[in-house]
Amino acid sequence: MIYLDNAATSFPKPPEVLKAVAEALAAPASPGRSGHAPALAASRIIHKARKNLARLLGAPDNSRLVFTPNVTWSLNIVLNGFGLKPGDHVISGSLEHNSTARPLSRFQREGQVNWEVVPPGPDGLLKPEDFKARLNPKTRLVVLNHASNVTGSLAPAKAIKEAIGDIPLLLDAAQTAGSMPMDDYCQWADFIAFTGHKGLLGPTGTGGLWIREGLDLRPLSVGGSGSRSESLVHPDFLPDALEPGTANTHGLAGLAAGVGFLLDVGLDKVRDHEMELTQWFLERIIDIPGLKIIGPGPGVKERVACVSVVLDGWSSSDLAAALESGYGIMVRSGLHCAPLTHQFMNTMPGGASRFSIGYFNTLDDVKTAAWALSELAAKKPSRA
Amino acid sequence: MDQDGEIILVFSSNTRILNAEDLLEEKNLPFTLVPVPKEVNPNCGLALCFMESSQDRIMPVLKAAELMPSAAYRRLGPEFSTWAFE
Numbered sequence: 001m002i003y004l005d006n007a008a009t010s011f012p013k014p015p016e017v018l019k020a021v022a023e024a025l026a027a028p029a030s031p032g033r034s035g036h037a038p039a040l041a042a043s044r045i046i047h048k049a050r051k052n053l054a055r056l057l058g059a060p061d062n063s064r065l066v067f068t069p070n071v072t073w074s075l076n077i078v079l080n081g082f083g084l085k086p087g088d089h090v091i092s093g094s095l096e097h098n099s100t101a102r103p104l105s106r107f108q109r110e111g112q113v114n115w116e117v118v119p120p121g122p123d124g125l126l127k128p129e130d131f132k133a134r135l136n137p138k139t140r141l142v143v144l145n146h147a148s149n150v151t152g153s154l155a156p157a158k159a160i161k162e163a164i165g166d167i168p169l170l171l172d173a174a175q176t177a178g179s180m181p182m183d184d185y186c187q188w189a190d191f192i193a194f195t196g197h198k199g200l201l202g203p204t205g206t207g208g209l210w211i212r213e214g215l216d217l218r219p220l221s222v223g224g225s226g227s228r229s230e231s232l233v234h235p236d237f238l239p240d241a242l243e244p245g246t247a248n249t250h251g252l253a254g255l256a257a258g259v260g261f262l263l264d265v266g267l268d269k270v271r272d273h274e275m276e277l278t279q280w281f282l283e284r285i286i287d288i289p290g291l292k293i294i295g296p297g298p299g300v301k302e303r304v305a306c307v308s309v310v311l312d313g314w315s316s317s318d319l320a321a322a323l324e325s326g327y328g329i330m331v332r333s334g335l336h337c338a339p340l341t342h343q344f345m346n347t348m349p350g351g352a353s354r355f356s357i358g359y360f361n362t363l364d365d366v367k368t369a370a371w372a373l374s375e376l377a378a379k380k381p382s383r384a
Numbered sequence: 385m386d387q388d389g390e391i392i393l394v395f396s397s398n399t400r401i402l403n404a405e406d407l408l409e410e411k412n413l414p415f416t417l418v419p420v421p422k423e424v425n426p427n428c429g430l431a432l433c434f435m436e437s438s439q440d441r442i443m444p445v446l447k448a449a450e451l452m453p454s455a456a457y458r459r460l461g462p463e464f465s466t467w468a469f470e
Contacts, residue, residue, distance in 0.1 A: 032398040032429050035419020040430060047402040063399045227397050230426040240397045 002329045002365045006358030007149050007175060007306040007336075009197045009204060016257040020045075021203060024253035030246045032226035042249050049256035050239070056200075056259055056267070057192060058183040059210050066242040067208045067252060071174045072099040073220075074193035074209035075143075077242060078170050079103045081217035082141060089114045089138040091164075093126050093155055094344050095148035098337040100172055104143065114138070120344060124295055125302060126155045128163035139167055147175040147304040150341040150354065151295025152278070154302040161188050168215060174198060175304050178259070179274060179359075181267040190215060196251070199270075201258030201359075206251040209242070217242065270359050274305035277357050277366045281307060284370035288377045294345050294352045308336075308352035311377055318381040319353045327372040331355050389436040389460070391467055393446075393453035394420055398429050404451045405432070413442050424457050424464045443469060 003011045024045055029038035031046045046067070054062035068074045079100065084090065090113050092104060107113040118130045131142060142164050147154045154176070161169045168190035176182065177192075178199025185192055189212070196206030211217065222234035223244040235241050262270060282298040285291055290312030296303050311319055320333035334351040335342050342348045355369055395401040401417065408415050415434040420427045434442055436458065446452060447470070456467040 034428065035417075035430050040417060043398050043402060043430070047399065050399065051406075062403065063397065226428040229428050235396070237396050239399055 004355045005330045005332050007356030008332055010201055010358045012360055013201055014261040016261055017254045020257035021250045021254040024250035031249055045249055045253045046247050049252040052256050052259035057186050057210055059186045063238050065210045066239040069205055070207040071193050071195035074207050075099050077220055078191050084113050086112055088140040090141045091116050091134050092143040093145055094119045095341045096145045100143050101340050128159040131160050132163040142167055143170045145172045148341055149175050150308050150336050150338050152303040152306040153295055158188055178262055180271045196255040202255030203251045205248055206255040274357055278305040281366040285373055288374050290377050306356035308354040310352050313380050316351045316353045322376055329369055391434055391436050392457045393432040394425050394455040396454040401430050407449055414438055
């Protein structure tokens with residue numbers, strides 16, 4: 001199998017991740033709920049994950065890094081807990097995933113906020129000045145998908161934050177955390193939402209959110225926290241305020257190991273490897289007759305390692321099925337939960353076929369994928 | 385470690401006490417983590433415990449790292465009293 005669906009979930013996981021998950025699952029006790037040795041061991045697992053993530057993001061205070069089940073949950077904690085009021089103005093990029101587009105669309109439909117989308121420039125990339133131009137006195141929040149899970153475009157997040165000044169920036173780092181150096185991001189971002197199962201090499205069911213000091217969020221849910229147990233009022237301090245209920249200890253054990261692996265390898269090395277393969281792939285497929293790359297082509301550095309294509313005569317699903325059945329290549333077809341992006345890229349409703357490269361992919365993997373696309377471009381789908 | 389002259393620090397969150405543990409271990413200072421004594425505090429988790437004679441080495445380290453406890457107690461045999469700290 002050649003796995004090129006790392007933008008959905010990374011595969012394989014490092015052996016350290018599998019080991020950490022198994023060991024944590026075999027151990028007794030809940031973190032933070034008792035004082036005995038197994039409970040302390042469970043607490044230390046969560047703490048290790050928190051410390052590793054804080055190091056990865058350059059967070060000065062690891063207590064402001066909270067764990068969630070996934071990035072959608074993290075983003076919803078901010079969007080629903082930030083205290084947006086009717087009449088408030090929220091700006092987002094145009095390459096948003098449904099994890100932010102659906103909550104914002106719901107707010108808009110229910111009259112809660114005025115949501116404005118910044119379109120990409122002619123080159124498909126977002127421009128900081130286009131965000132600044134849309135600010136008004138009612139703007140409360142800017143939401144930005146750091147990198148598109150369709151086009152692979154990387155948004156100029158720091159420049160956008162500089163352009164919007166004091167307006168808080170919610171960064172959706174689903175496609176970037178673990179795939180590029182981000183150890184200065186807590187110096188300028190306001191909220192960073194991430195998931196554990198993609199670039200961070202952890203298990204599904206893990207994610208998190210970093211929150212700048214001074215920004216408060218009303219929890220989506222409240223309950224047991226292991227702290228202030230005498231009170232019916234949920235704690236207001238982090239991380240407890242946003243981590244109700246027993247944590248996913250074995251999942252976070254795996255996440256701690258995944259992030260530890262990345263820190264040992266070095267994020268520069270991860271980024272260089274993924275970009276080398278991506279650029280190689282783009283250069284080989286750009287001249288395939290009938291093939292269109294959806295997003296930045298070869299040579300553009302402001303991107304991540306996912307490449308979506310449309311091939312004449314093929315639906316995105318037929319192409320993905322042919323890649324799997326004929327070549328053992330796993331890609332994702334369709335709209336990738338990002339209809340806004342496909343609208344802007346004129347690939348609605350059929351979507352595209354997405355090749356997403358991870359740290360464990362090799363040059364042979366992308367060579368085979370490029371060769372397979374060349375062969376399929378010369379054919380028609382068997383059921384066409 | 386049920387001895388006289390123990391100081392027991394309770395922190396607002398598990399994360400804070402584990403950060404305190406990291407810090408004190410790094411500096412090789414003497415302490416243990418114990419269940420929060422239910423005689424004085426209803427929290428579910430852990431407390432940081434050290435001998436009173438170590439307070440001058442431990443408390444400044446915690447203060448410098450802004451890791452001060454939410455409550456502190458002195459234990460003398462079975463008796464607990466509130467411990468004032470700065």
